[in-house]
Amino acid sequence: MADPRITIVGASLAGLRTAEAVLAELPQARIMLVGDEPHAPYNRPPLSKDSMEALAGGQAPRAEVFEKLLLRSKIMPGQIEMRLGVAAAGIESGNVRLEDGALLRSDFVVAATGIRPRRMPMQGAADRRHVLRSFDDAEALAQAMRPGAQMVVIGAGFIGCEIAATARKLGLHVTVVEPAPQPMLRALGHRVAAAMAALHRRHGVTLLTGRSVETFEAERVILDDGKALEADVIVEALGSRPNTEWLAASGADLSDGVLVDDRMQAIGAQNLLAVGDLARFANPLFDDLPRRVEHWCVPGQTAKRAAATIAARVSGGAPAPDFAPMPSFWSDQYGMRVQAFGAPALAETQTVVEGDLTQIGVAPIVVEYARGDHLVGVIGLGAPPALIARYRARLMDALCAPVTA
Ligand SMILES: Cc1cc2nc3c(=O)[nH]c(=O)nc-3n(C[C@H](O)[C@H](O)[C@H](O)COP(=O)(O)OP(=O)(O)OC[C@H]3O[C@@H](n4cnc5c(N)ncnc54)[C@H](O)[C@@H]3O)c2cc1C
Structure with a gap:
């Protein structure tokens, strides 16, 4: 396989870092990076923080805010091909079929399609319900964030809590509804989560824990105890679903993301690898249970590993034996x-x-x-x-x- 054809699906952090890492290992590789968003790869963490504030507060024009988010890359123009604004629809005999009908012949396919927000199943209040994953989501949400507006955030995970903190800074009245006893409980544990709850309350957030949403009315959110919350803006921050539908015919284990071995090779699909938020892998630093990890550090770590695996398979060598990356994440609130x-x-x-x-x-x-x-x-x-x-x-x-x- 002299000049392997490598199709990377998902043109965000993990996809871009994989393209860079493959080029570093195999400069002769023919790389196609496919993304369903119309934008060049950009950084997501600021969307709930500074970029949200800038978009909502109108401190900077939209183009300027987006420019700051663009991921810097070592890839020179012409080194890879990119198809943006078109989704991968399926896998056919190891090749990638795009939504527009094109078939991308591939020696290796790298899945970097990440996750999307989960939604509440109920209808209602459609004109004021938002999620936050993409720049377009952030723009739509920012437009609705006017000082004095009533915002209801459903879900007190990191993204819900960051949005609440940004909204308070912008002068909105914020209520956060969370079924668990504390915000960010799973990630932080009881004591730290309780301290974070105190921080949010100190900054004026009404934090309703142990509560869930029963239904949406035109301008109100009704909780399971019957309480009605006025809502000009509603944010559903309920966690995520992996974007794996296009891999249904790949043979891979898609029970939660893509199950991969410690080389990022999908179990059950010969030429498929997965990276970033989508990949479910065991980390021997902790145990042998495969998990997906939705942290910014993971795309870079898994991209290098996937590239080493592809290079080893092309050249017949073996990648380094252990993959035990140290997970890390950050969040900025108040x-x-x-x-x-x-x-x-x-x-x-x-x-x-x-x-x-x-x-x-x-x-x-x-x-x-x-x-x-x-x-x-x-x-x-x-x-x-x-x-x-x-x-x-x-x-x-x-x-x-x-x-x-
Ligand atoms: C608002 C927000 C704030 C965050 N803050 C932090 C933080 O403070 N700290 C931290 O550690 N992490 C944070 N994260 C998490 C971090 O941004 C993610 O871990 C990282 O973006 C994962 O990168 P990825 O490339 O794996 O997936 P993604 O960035 O989700 O990229 C996947 C891409 O694939 C595209 N795609 C999906 N399906 C298809 C298809 N069929 N065909 C083609 N393309 C497709 C998607 O549209 C997307 O562009 C935050 C995330 C968000 C959304």
């Missing part, structure tokens, strides 16, 4: 950075090792997370980089230490 390393969601216990949770948003805090006797994660809340770096190094040492019985 000017405070939440920064996490490892897998705090797997922990059974939390220990505050710096600061005091009652001082959230005021003074730096660091919390370590353990499963049994083993450190599995660390989270900094407004912690300066040098401080959190120290605990990250401690976590890395603990995760890499041999486990003794």
Whole structure:
């Protein structure tokens, strides 16, 4: 296979980083990057933060806001082909069929189609319901975010909480409805989640936990306890669904994203690999259970791995044996950075090792997370980089230490 044809589907962070990594390994590869959005690859995290504020506040023209989001790339013009604004519709004998009928002959297909927001199943209030995943979503939501408007955010995960924080800054009245007892509970654990709840309330958010939405009326959201919330803007921030429909005939395990081995090779589909939010893989730093990880760091890590796998298959060599990336994520709320390393969601216990949770948003805090006797994660809340770096190094040492019985 002298000049392999590689089709990468999904022209966002994972797709772009895969194209770069493949070119670095196989400069002769013929790469086609396909994306259903009309835009060149851009960065999503600012959509719920600075870009949302700029779009809603009208501080900068739309084009200027988008320009800042564009992902910088090492790819030179002409090094790869790109088809934007067209979706992949299916896999036929290992090749990619596009929605417009074109068939892209492929020696390897890399799936980088990410996820999309889940929606509430009920009808109603269609003109005021929003989700946030894309730049177009952000623009539509920003247009509705006027100072003094009543916003109801359904779901207190990171995206819901970031939108709530941005909306408060813009002068909206915000109510967040969450069925769990605390916001961001799974990712942060009870104690830190409770502190985050206090932070949101301190900033004027009405946080209704243990509640869910029963129905939508024209201008109101009705909760399961009968309470009616006035709503000019409704945001559904309920989590995600992987974009795997186009892979239905691939033979891959699509039970939650694409199940891959530690080389990003799809189980059950010979020439298919998956990267980014879509890929479900085990991380030996923690255990052998495959999981999808929706953090910004994962596209880059999995892209390099997938490229090494393709290069090894083209040249007959073997990729490096272990794939054990350190997960990390951040979130910005009310000017405070939440920064996490490892897998705090797997922990059974939390220990505050710096600061005091009652001082959230005021003074730096660091919390370590353990499963049994083993450190599995660390989270900094407004912690300066040098401080959190120290605990990250401690976590890395603990995760890499041999486990003794
Ligand atoms: C609002 C927001 C804020 C975030 N904030 C943070 C943060 O603070 N910290 C953090 O760690 N992470 C954050 N993330 C997560 C981070 O942005 C994602 O982990 C990252 O974007 C995943 O990249 P990806 O390329 O795998 O998927 P995506 O970025 O979802 O890209 C997938 C692309 O594939 C396209 N596609 C889907 N189906 C098809 C098809 N059939 N054919 C062609 N193209 C298709 C999609 O339209 C999309 O363009 C945030 C995400 C969002 C949405």
